[in-house]
Amino acid sequence: MIQIEGLTKKFKKNVVLNNISFSIDAGEAVALWGTNGAGKTTIIRCILGLLNYEGSIELNGLDIQRYPKDARSIVGYVPQEVTFYGDLTVAETLNLSAQLRHISQDQVSQTLDLVSLGNQKGKKVRELSGGMQQRLGMAVALLGNPPILLLDEPTSSLDVDSRRQMVSLLDSLRGPDRVLVITSHRVEEVGMLVDRVLALEDGQIIDECSPADLSSRQNLPSWLHVVLRPDEITEALQTLILEGFEAQLNGYGLLVNVDKDDKASVLNHLQKASFEIMDFEVWR
Amino acid sequence: MKTRTNNLSIFSLNQVRTISKKVIREARRDRWFWLYCIGFMALAVAITIAAVPNQTLTGSKGFGRTAASLVVLVQLVVPLMTLTLGARYISGERDSGTLVFLLCHPVSRLEVLFGTFLGLAGSLFAAVVAGFGAAGLFSALRDTPIEVGVLLKLAGLSWLLALTTLALGMCISVVTRRASTALGIALFVWMALVFLGDLGIMGSTVATRLPVELLFLTAVINPIEAFRLASVVVLDGSLDVLGPAGIYAVNSFGSTVAFLAIGVLIGWMIFSSLAAGLIFRRGDQI
Numbered sequence: 349m350i351q352i353e354g355l356t357k358k359f360k361k362n363v364v365l366n367n368i369s370f371s372i373d374a375g376e377a378v379a380l381w382g383t384n385g386a387g388k389t390t391i392i393r394c395i396l397g398l399l400n401y402e403g404s405i406e407l408n409g410l411d412i413q414r415y416p417k418d419a420r421s422i423v424g425y426v427p428q429e430v431t432f433y434g435d436l437t438v439a440e441t442l443n444l445s446a447q448l449r450h451i452s453q454d455q456v457s458q459t460l461d462l463v464s465l466g467n468q469k470g471k472k473v474r475e476l477s478g479g480m481q482q483r484l485g486m487a488v489a490l491l492g493n494p495p496i497l498l499l500d501e502p503t504s505s506l507d508v509d510s511r512r513q514m515v516s517l518l519d520s521l522r523g524p525d526r527v528l529v530i531t532s533h534r535v536e537e538v539g540m541l542v543d544r545v546l547a548l549e550d551g552q553i554i555d556e557c558s559p560a561d562l563s564s565r566q567n568l569p570s571w572l573h574v575v576l577r578p579d580e581i582t583e584a585l586q587t588l589i590l591e592g593f594e595a596q597l598n599g600y601g602l603l604v605n606v607d608k609d610d611k612a613s614v615l616n617h618l619q620k621a622s623f624e625i626m627d628f629e630v631w632r
Numbered sequence: 633m634k635t636r637t638n639n640l641s642i643f644s645l646n647q648v649r650t651i652s653k654k655v656i657r658e659a660r661r662d663r664w665f666w667l668y669c670i671g672f673m674a675l676a677v678a679i680t681i682a683a684v685p686n687q688t689l690t691g692s693k694g695f696g697r698t699a700a701s702l703v704v705l706v707q708l709v710v711p712l713m714t715l716t717l718g719a720r721y722i723s724g725e726r727d728s729g730t731l732v733f734l735l736c737h738p739v740s741r742l743e744v745l746f747g748t749f750l751g752l753a754g755s756l757f758a759a760v761v762a763g764f765g766a767a768g769l770f771s772a773l774r775d776t777p778i779e780v781g782v783l784l785k786l787a788g789l790s791w792l793l794a795l796t797t798l799a800l801g802m803c804i805s806v807v808t809r810r811a812s813t814a815l816g817i818a819l820f821v822w823m824a825l826v827f828l829g830d831l832g833i834m835g836s837t838v839a840t841r842l843p844v845e846l847l848f849l850t851a852v853i854n855p856i857e858a859f860r861l862a863s864v865v866v867l868d869g870s871l872d873v874l875g876p877a878g879i880y881a882v883n884s885f886g887s888t889v890a891f892l893a894i895g896v897l898i899g900w901m902i903f904s905s906l907a908a909g910l911i912f913r914r915g916d917q918i
Contacts, residue, residue, distance in 0.1 A: 359916075396735070396736050397735075398732060398735055398736070398916070399916045400914070400915070400916055416740065417642070417738040417739065417740055418738070420736065420737060420738045420739075421738035423736070425736040427729070427732055427733075427736075429729060431728060431729030431730055431732065431733060432730065432733060433654075433658070433730055433733075435658070435661050444650070444654060445737065447650045448647065448650055448734075448737035448738065448739050449737060449738060450646070450738075488733075
């Protein structure tokens with residue numbers, strides 16, 4: 349369903365994608381995995397025809413450069429940072445999207461219910477939380493039930509609970525006629541959602557493997573994300589650094605580099621120092 | 633095997649209409665647009681109130697002091713309004729990320745550009761009508777009504793100037809990555825057209841003793857000067873008010889000079905629109 353041959357993208361003299369080729373069949377879920385700057389988002393933007401490139405990209409046999417409108421009509425896209433017209437309401441945003449896709453307005457309500465935004469129809473987009481905006485982005489992508497879904501770090505701006513809900517929703521979207529392309533740097537998400545991983549580095553595919561093999565083949569470190577009470581985070585960070593851990597602030601908590609066989613030691617140190625652990629999860 | 637699913641047309645008026653409706657809705661909520669509209673309307677009314685009744689500047693009665701003042705107002709305010717609105721539109725969409733939202737739909741870049749142009753043109757039409765409508769209303773209330781024909785002709789020419797400078801503004805918008813840069817360039821272009829077009833030509837004429845044909849060409853190629861030229865001729869005034877270039881225009885072209893000036897405005901609009909379309913179609917859009 350997606351066929352990419354010799355994809356090369358340069359920004360002036362900087363080669364961002366270097367002769368990338370891969371194909372994805374109907375029913376497959378594939379992750380583009382790599383660190384920041386590896387080229388994941390650029391591939392997605394080329395697939396959408398937002399960037400000029402060398403090589404060829406075909407979606408269901410449609411060359412995106414020759415038939416950009418037809419090709420985009422079978423694609424739903426969730427960008428890394430969802431951006432909408434802040435003055436529009438949730439329903440107006442989806443109505444605009446429906447009009448541009450020539451889809452009946454009846455589907456708007458169904459799609460909003462699918463992402464649990466049915467009770468937020470009249471709310472202006474700028475009044476939505478980050479998580480709700482991400483769900484609205486998902487609704488825009490799902491409108492019209494497109495066979496190809498491109499999801500650029502779809503959980504990056506979500507808290508732990510919202511991320512779980514999003515992963516569950518994405519899992520439910522898999523099907524024999526649908527292609528899911530997800531960019532991510534979270535191994536655990538990749539493991540839950542995809543069949544195949546394309547590992548990228550410096551604009552090239554360096555490995556192609558199953559999600560189960562990714563950690564060992566890429567020799568990835570493990571990180572423990574610990575959610576603490578906001579007033580204790582700074583003190584907890586200092587405590588862990590004094591204990592010799594590599595740790596940093598991250599959103600609602602701390603991100604600590606851990607040995608894969610000794611993850612509990614961080615939690616033990618924090619508990620001994622009487623910090624209240626509200627939640628934790630392993631990131632790789 | 634190659635399969636095509638939808639066969640969407642390259643250019644769809646439905647998509648253009650959807651985009652332009654969105655732009656009009658946004659203009660209604662844009663404080664800058666309202667500021668320009670209210671400012672233009674207030675100045676037009678102030679000119680009408682301040683004008684001396686029944687006094688004509690030169691030529692026939694149609695080109696009265698009020699009409700002349702309205703021409704000056706339009707040549708200053710309308711290009712400022714349209715250049716800045718046009719310039720910050722696409723670049724603003726790119727800046728805020730909403731351009732990606734639009735372009736990930738089955739819509740072509742030309743449809744986005746043309747829909748945006750039409751939406752802004754419609755909004756500006758309302759602004760021009762409001763400004764001249766208010767001027768006409770107040771002049772009628774003072775028992776010194778401006779002729780309806782004069783108002784309509786002036787409003788029509790003002791809208792044409794608005795479309796021309798809007799296209800120029802959108803051309804600036806597609807070549808710049810940031811709305812703030814586009815706004816700066818638009819202001820510079822406005823200053824160049826308004827001040828250099830008028831004072832610059834006068835100064836260089838004195839300094840270089842420019843031949844009158846060249847002086848006329850330099851004047852008429854500037855869309856703002858072309859608007860002024862067209863307004864004076866269409867409103868039945870004497871081109872003497874435009875100095876040696878005006879006299880040369882009358883002697884050389886007679887009454888067809890208005891068509892020439894209007895042709896220059898339309899030419900600028902087409903050229904700017906084509907350039908904007910070509911640039912927007914080819915470049916990376918994020």
